[in-house]
Amino acid sequence: MTVKYLSLEYNKVNERGTFSPGDTVSGKVIVVTNKETKVQCFVVRAKGKAEVTWSEQEGQNTVVHNDKKRYFYFKHIILQDKNKGDGSEIIRSGRNLFPFTFEIPNTDMPSSFKGKWGKIIYTLRAKLTLSIWLVHKTKIEFPFLTKAEFPFASKSEMIIIGLQEQQSATRISFLGSGKVTFSVTSETMGVKQGEAMAVSVEILNDSTRTVTPKFYLSETQTFVADSKRVVHTNDVLFGSGDCVPAESRQTVTRVLSIPPQTPPTFFNCSMMRLEYRIKVSLDVPQAEIKLPMVVMLGSPKPHQQKPKRSIWFRKLPS
Structure with a gap:
């Protein structure tokens, strides 16, 4: 050779x-x-x-x-x-x-x-x-x-969405022993790679059992081909909050840090898109709240170039 x-x-x-x-x-x-x-x-x-x-x-x-x-x-x-x-x-x-x-x-x-x-x-x-x-x-x-400054929406849409605005949602779950009402609030909707955001959950536990909030980053990948669509979801656990005893009210806050290697949200490809949500769930049936979240491009960091795929050739013995 x-x-x-x-x-x-x-x-x-x-x-x-x-x-x-x-x-x-x-x-x-x-x-x-x-x-x-x-x-x-x-x-x-x-x-x-x-x-x-x-x-x-x-x-x-x-x-x-x-x-x-x-x-x-x-x-x-x-x-x-x-x-x-x-x-x-x-x-x-x-x-x-x-x-x-x-x-x-x-x-x-x-x-x-x-x-x-x-x-x-x-x-x-x-x-x-x-x-x-x-x-x-x-x-x-x-x-x-x-x-694209916003590969997930136009600038006019961004004004309507309000990436820096606080967002919240409330859910009531009924148990045999009572009900649990909880509200989830995130301090912002948009967060850059490597940055952090605070997420709070207020829990009114009118049941006879203890509940524990869990915080997730939920990723949704959507793929389109032949007029068909397939979706892949993945939940990454950030951690759990303090237990909320029966017949009590408590607010639990966690600061969630977005890993710098997290791919940014995007919609500017006709065959696939990437979305995120903050998910908070309690260890009771159907007790789950998801809030939309946009991951934006963070501050520049040096790219670790992968080793080049080089080819060495060795002469085979005769």
């Missing part, structure tokens, strides 16, 4: 390590060979796409639903054998660096996301073809952030 190593690297354009519409993605392909190598074709491709797929049982048949959308696709030819005989399709022995540059279209595109049955990814791929039987490939994903 003449090609020993093939990898991709890109240059960061900001401290977050992300790219957005209108940015330029530049980098290099690294090729290590143990001798001079003739190339049929050597290309780098940049692609942004969203795709969803899931299967479900319909009678005796398993039906697969899928859809995909391409946001952009570019190809940069580094070397290509055009039978010119001028040696331009030769890679010399040793370590070789080949630069590339792509400009991302300045249009609205959703941020990178990976969910239960769908993903939005932006990738760079290199393909080195030596012959019809010998092709080397490598790829790397680069993190992408939308430029």
